[in-house]
Amino acid sequence: MTPADADTFPGLLLEHARSRPDRPAVREKDFGIWQTWSWSQAAREVRALACGLAAMGFRRGDNLAIIGDNRPRLYWAMAAAQCLGGVPVPLYQDAIADEMVYVLDNAEIRFAVVEDQEQVDKLLEVRDRYPGVEHIIYDDPRGLRHYEQDFISSYEEVQGLGRVHDEEHPEFFMGEVEVGRPDDVAIMLYTSGTTGKPKGVCQTHESLIFAARGGCGFDQLGPEDEVLSYLPMAWVGDNLFSYAQALVAGFTINCPESAETVMIDMREIGPTFFFAPPRIFENLLTQVMIRMEDASALKRALFRYFMEVARRCGAEILDRKGGVGAGDRLLYALGELFIYGPLRNVLGMSRIRVAYTAGAAIGPDLFRFYRSIGVNLKQLYGATETCAYVCLQPDGGVKLDTVGKAAPGVEVRIAGNGEVLVRSTAMLKEYYKRPDATAESIDGEGYFHTGDAGFFDKDGHLKIIDRAKDVGQLRGGGMFAPNYIENKLKFFQYIREAVAFGHDRDEVCAFINIDLAAVGNWAERRGLPYSGYVDLAGKPEVYGLIQECVEKVNAELAQDPALSHSQVHRFLVLHKELDPDDDELTRTRKVRRGFIAEKYRVLIDALYAGRQSQRIETQVKFEDGRTGVVKADVQIREARTFAPDQLRKAG
Amino acid sequence: MANGSARHIGDVMLKVDGISLSFGGVKALTDVSFSVREHEILAIIGPNGAGKSSMLNCINGVYHPQQGSITFRGETRTQMRPHQAARQGMARTFQNIALFKGMTVLDNIMTGRNLKMRTNFLLQALYWGPAQREELAHRRKVEEIIDFLQIQHIRKTPVGRLPYGLQKRVELARALAAEPTMLLLDEPMAGMNVEEKQDMCRFVLDVNDEFGTTIILIEHDMGVVMDISDRVVVLDYGKKIGEGTPDEVRANKAVIDAYLGVAH
Numbered sequence: 001m002t003p004a005d006a007d008t009f010p011g012l013l014l015e016h017a018r019s020r021p022d023r024p025a026v027r028e029k030d031f032g033i034w035q036t037w038s039w040s041q042a043a044r045e046v047r048a049l050a051c052g053l054a055a056m057g058f059r060r061g062d063n064l065a066i067i068g069d070n071r072p073r074l075y076w077a078m079a080a081a082q083c084l085g086g087v088p089v090p091l092y093q094d095a096i097a098d099e100m101v102y103v104l105d106n107a108e109i110r111f112a113v114v115e116d117q118e119q120v121d122k123l124l125e126v127r128d129r130y131p132g133v134e135h136i137i138y139d140d141p142r143g144l145r146h147y148e149q150d151f152i153s154s155y156e157e158v159q160g161l162g163r164v165h166d167e168e169h170p171e172f173f174m175g176e177v178e179v180g181r182p183d184d185v186a187i188m189l190y191t192s193g194t195t196g197k198p199k200g201v202c203q204t205h206e207s208l209i210f211a212a213r214g215g216c217g218f219d220q221l222g223p224e225d226e227v228l229s230y231l232p233m234a235w236v237g238d239n240l241f242s243y244a245q246a247l248v249a250g251f252t253i254n255c256p257e258s259a260e261t262v263m264i265d266m267r268e269i270g271p272t273f274f275f276a277p278p279r280i281f282e283n284l285l286t287q288v289m290i291r292m293e294d295a296s297a298l299k300r301a302l303f304r305y306f307m308e309v310a311r312r313c314g315a316e317i318l319d320r321k322g323g324v325g326a327g328d329r330l331l332y333a334l335g336e337l338f339i340y341g342p343l344r345n346v347l348g349m350s351r352i353r354v355a356y357t358a359g360a361a362i363g364p365d366l367f368r369f370y371r372s373i374g375v376n377l378k379q380l381y382g383a384t385e386t387c388a389y390v391c392l393q394p395d396g397g398v399k400l401d402t403v404g405k406a407a408p409g410v411e412v413r414i415a416g417n418g419e420v421l422v423r424s425t426a427m428l429k430e431y432y433k434r435p436d437a438t439a440e441s442i443d444g445e446g447y448f449h450t451g452d453a454g455f456f457d458k459d460g461h462l463k464i465i466d467r468a469k470d471v472g473q474l475r476g477g478g479m480f481a482p483n484y485i486e487n488k489l490k491f492f493q494y495i496r497e498a499v500a501f502g503h504d505r506d507e508v509c510a511f512i513n514i515d516l517a518a519v520g521n522w523a524e525r526r527g528l529p530y531s532g533y534v535d536l537a538g539k540p541e542v543y544g545l546i547q548e549c550v551e552k553v554n555a556e557l558a559q560d561p562a563l564s565h566s567q568v569h570r571f572l573v574l575h576k577e578l579d580p581d582d583d584e585l586t587r588t589r590k591v592r593r594g595f596i597a598e599k600y601r602v603l604i605d606a607l608y609a610g611r612q613s614q615r616i617e618t619q620v621k622f623e624d625g626r627t628g629v630v631k632a633d634v635q636i637r638e639a640r641t642f643a644p645d646q647l648r649k650a651g
Numbered sequence: 652m653a654n655g656s657a658r659h660i661g662d663v664m665l666k667v668d669g670i671s672l673s674f675g676g677v678k679a680l681t682d683v684s685f686s687v688r689e690h691e692i693l694a695i696i697g698p699n700g701a702g703k704s705s706m707l708n709c710i711n712g713v714y715h716p717q718q719g720s721i722t723f724r725g726e727t728r729t730q731m732r733p734h735q736a737a738r739q740g741m742a743r744t745f746q747n748i749a750l751f752k753g754m755t756v757l758d759n760i761m762t763g764r765n766l767k768m769r770t771n772f773l774l775q776a777l778y779w780g781p782a783q784r785e786e787l788a789h790r791r792k793v794e795e796i797i798d799f800l801q802i803q804h805i806r807k808t809p810v811g812r813l814p815y816g817l818q819k820r821v822e823l824a825r826a827l828a829a830e831p832t833m834l835l836l837d838e839p840m841a842g843m844n845v846e847e848k849q850d851m852c853r854f855v856l857d858v859n860d861e862f863g864t865t866i867i868l869i870e871h872d873m874g875v876v877m878d879i880s881d882r883v884v885v886l887d888y889g890k891k892i893g894e895g896t897p898d899e900v901r902a903n904k905a906v907i908d909a910y911l912g913v914a915h
Contacts, residue, residue: 031797032794032797032806033794145860258803261804264804264807624846
């Protein structure tokens with residue numbers, strides 16, 4: 001047997017431990033040093049924990065809650081549950097206790113493996129509402145010494161129990177592993193739920209392994225690759241890239257020291273395969289740009305010159321396309337020496353062969369920037385229900401506004417209403433305890449209804465416009481795709497979030513959230529004093545800056561006949577940052593438009609009534625859980641709109 | 652919170668007996684006595700110029716009081732130097748941050764290990780043999796403190812580039828690097844925002860709880876003092892005007908008058 005034959009995750013793990021026992025499986029930076037566990041060590045850790053869980057009463061079919069940052073021990077807990085035929089249920093570690101109750105209750109959690117005191121406290125806090133947790137197992141003992149509840153145990157204690165159990169029942173562990181079947185549920189991931197309660201998406205070993213094999217084959221990922229595991233474990237992407245693909249290809253996952261050190265750790269590790277949502281690529285670029293503005297005049301000039309060279313020919317050189325002159329090639333080689341290479345090094349991207357982004361639209365400048373400096377950034381399309389595996393952009397076939405072609409083994413079809421339908425092995429078995437939702441989303445022919453609206457372009461690349469249910473109509477009859485407009489706005493570094501309204505209205509209006517770092521820096525350079533977000537957001541100068549952005553978007557929209565009527569007529573800059581803690585964004589930072597429309601109804605009324613400003617008081621939740629009130633007079637501005645013919649005249 | 656833990660408050664560790672300190676004609680401290688028990692958090696409060704920092708400076712030997720005695724772990728002394736105090740297991744932080752601004756966080760904390768270094772500086776400079784082994788052991792200890800105070804992300808950052816709240820935390824880290832039995836904190840939360848204060852409170856409590864370190868702290872923020880200290884000593888014009896648990900002090904007439912003023 002080889003890893004290529006194994007058809008369950010425990011099978012894959014044991015196969016790596018057998019065939020390449022000393023190769024690194026997991027690293028974690030701890031006490032300033034990268035600690036490494038080989039495949040055989042990892043397999044031993046998993047075995048001890050699995051036996052310990054079994055000794056404590058964890059049974060086949062039980063669900064195991066996993067809550068915390070990316071820690072080797074939490075990944076091993078996933079594997080341990082799978083070895084016993086249980087189902088790991090990772091939860092978002094930054095969710096507040098109240099949000100956890102629903103998932104704990106829905107998944108009937110009896111066992112939870114958590115990272116630290118913070119998570120233990122959350123579980124204790126909700127005990128009156130969900131008393132079902134029988135065992136809490138923690139990784140980091142700090143601050144937990146005085147917790148005397150007998151249902152709280154340390155990871156070591158459980159492993160200790162497990163080693164004893166293993167000695168007494170030496171056949172037990174392998175017996176349990178061998179009972180496991182590929183069509184058993186391997187993991188349950190709760191969808192963030194832009195509407196309604198979260199649903200538990202049940203993925204089998206077979207579907208995840210299919211997606212992982214497909215992806216690894218597509219990008220030739222192998223045992224020598226390195227990834228940084230830093231995205232929430234509760235998110236399907238991390239499960240695919242840091243768990244499923246790592247076990248399929250046998251590459252090494254690296255867990256950062258803490259959430260704050262991710263970028264430092266990335267520089268040290270130099271991952272070869274990297275995934276990040278557009279937001280992270282954007283933050284990195286913003287940091288580079290801010291630091292660049294503080295550099296000496298010579299460096300700034302060099303940077304500007306070579307970035308211009310890269311813009312001209314960088315992406316073509318990366319794609320090995322022809323048509324780049326010898327002069328440009330020479331300049332690009334110089335740029336590589338002076339700028340691009342060092343820049344990639346600073347970003348921790350020196351060794352990247354493949355980088356992906358997904359989850360939201362990526363700005364054209366941003367996307368071009370990374371590709372032009374030689375980072376092979378590509379886009380993919382997928383969902384929790386499809387193991388994040390539907391479309392991938394092939395090397396050399398990357399386009400800005402599409403998500404690529406159907407991935408190997410995936411059938412994609414566009415329904416009559418424009419909705420994207422997907423059929424493949426890498427698909428959910430069901431929504432946990434929700435046969436109604438399962439029946440609704442998978443049709444008779446086995447196609448999963450993604451809920452996204454899109455179409456194929458002439459080269460067979462899929463282009464996603466918006467959520468199918470969000471695509472609305474203006475009163476005049478034109479199509480209104482709010483996401484499309486919001487994304488165009490968000491492509492400006494000064495705009496962090498945008499919310500567009502227009503369904504059943506005469507025209508489009510928008511809320512804007514400024515980016516505090518970028519606008520703050522912009523303000524500092526102009527000697528514009530401000531005391532905080534609320535103050536900065538209300539400055540007339542900032543309104544002027546945002547107005548320029550909005551009008552540029554309007555000019556772009558005017559060029560597209562299908563969208564020209566959805567230009568933004570009026571906008572306002574919100575007095576507070578939209579925040580998942582206030583339920584305005586999902587945990588993956590998607591705007592919850594309906595909720596926001598309800599919460600800020602006064603502002604929307606003011607926008608459409610054509611008022612100049614509106615007073616508003618808003619409840620906010622601080623990070624420590626307290627609540628407060630933000631009050632402000634929000635200004636409203638008109639934005640210039642363009643008629644399509646007007647542009648033509650000007651052009 | 653502080654009282655909820657299983658921490659056991661022990662015997663008297665430091666006894667300050669009838670201390671008087673004057674600079675020329677100015678009497679900074681007049682006949683001040685109090686004692687600190689093992690594993691306790693004691694706060695010294697008082698209006699500006701009440702003699703709080705002078706008291707701390709007497710305890711660790713920066714100032715030499717003209718009268719009175721200080722007994723630390725059974726040893727009574729009238730004249731002591733700061734380095735002796737450090738050897739006996741006292742470490743402190745300062746009201747105005749006293750770090751090496753150009754050095755990294757890691758190097759700054761390493762300086763706190765200075766007293767624990769056994770190899771001579773020549774071997775250390777060569778980084779050879781026992782010096783290397785020793786440095787690795789010290790680095791491990793420092794990393795534990797970095798982990799404890801959650802400052803991994805700034806390990807290699809020069810201190811001068813850090814915001815004030817973090818510099819304060821680094822200073823605490825350096826004090827902890829000496830593995831003190833008694834920690835003197837001079838206004839650890841001054842100038843911090845609410846969130847930074849909360850963090851610092853949590854760290855002070857954690858230090859006390861995890862390492863059993865006895866802590867004397869000077870603080871202006873009454874909320875902080877009342878929340879985290881076991882006992883409070885109140886100074887005014889160099890005299891002790893109150894002592895007791897936070898609740899007792901809060902109800903003490905003399906203290907209220909000193910802080911809120913009296914209607915004459």
